[in-house]
Amino acid sequence: MPELPEVHALVTDLGERLRGQTVDRFDALSFAALKTFSPPLSALEGEVVRGVARHGKFLDFEIGELHLVMHLARAGWIRWREGPPPPASGRPGKSALAARLVMRGGGTLPAGSGLDITEAGTKKSLAIYLVTDVNEVPGIAKLGPDPLDAGFTEGVFAGILGRSGRQQIKGVLRNQSNIAGIGNAYSDEILHEARMSPFKPAAMEPDEIERLYGALQVTLRGALERADGLAASELKKEKKLGMQVHGRTGEACPVCGDTVRQVIFADSTLQYCPTCQTGGKLLADRVLSRLLK
Structure with a gap:
């Protein structure tokens, strides 16, 4: 399971790649992983990534006025992809591929580049939320203090x-x-x-x-x-x-x-x-x- 140091590094790496880029679409291939229904995923289309943040072990993609939040759980991971994604294979919800973030591209980023969100194994615990306020995510609302904050004395x-x-x-x-x-x-x-x-x-x-x-x-x-x-x-x-x-x-x-x-x-x-x-x-x-x- 990715913990604070790995999630922090993901934030740095993905923030540098995605900040300022425009979303083409977000595909949820595992419906069990998607925990919210409003706003709809289509609301991300055409929005610009403002940044990537961390809340404990949660990843927060700040896209337009929305927050695409992910908890990778025990066996989840994110893979960066350069160029258009290959066709998804396997039955929806049964393959390791749970979701895809596809970018329109621009500058040095090829169109279709983005993220593949995967989860290995048969026990599916990956969680994805699309919210207007990160505190709408139950796990974030209940988080204790961050141990690396200056206030954690x-x-x-x-x-x-x-x-x-x-x-x-x-x-x-x-x-x-x-x-x-x-x-x-x-x-x-x-x-x-x-x-x-x-x-x-x-x-x-x-x-x-x-x-x-x-x-x-x-x-x-x-x-x-x-x-x-x-x-x-x-x-x-x-x-x-x-x-x-x-x-x-x-x-x-x-x-x-x-x-x-x-x-x-x-x-x-x-x-x-x-x-x-x-x-x-x-x-x-x-x-x-x-x-x-």
Whole structure:
């Protein structure tokens, strides 16, 4: 799933390509992905792209007076296409291609260039909205603060943790109503950087809050720097290469050399280093694992 650093890089890359260009049409090939019906998609035709923005993990294409908003979910992605699109293949809603943004072209941009929005796998969670106000998108209206904003201070972070009480810190970091943009991968990386168990209660001592806040900033800003300037086609590879523990079950921890372990949940997994994060203890690989302080 694209998280804050990858979505931020997509905004930069796609903004440079699309800003000032005119929309020819937007085709929704997966009707399940389109979550709104008014305004109609035809309202985008002939409108100019003013810019591309980010709200947590949501992409916001500012087109005329409208906002074309996308949440790529777990398996969604955006591919830049130069020149006219090939004919769509496969049954509507069954192929990986979910939608297309087609531009009229101009300057150095060939007519027909644009975006292919895809989603792999059989579980379809990609969401597309066309709205006049981004706060009409339910997920955006409920977003917590952005962790890279200047206003996201250690004090603000401490307040979030304090209100979360004995909730597991892994879940608190991933909850978009608490903090916008952090998902499964970067929460694993932040906790590894902070040397904390993913099951530690969120309410913690001031020195632990300071350590976790620092780890959050270092992890996200480091990922942002690595992704800066990369094209959309390169972001997935860069994200994977930059991971210390996430997605590296069975490999050696780059810090201490211990074996990276995982816990499997119903619909996701987490990875951690026992030596770095849990005092050498292995977390039970089941949903109701005991909290480790």
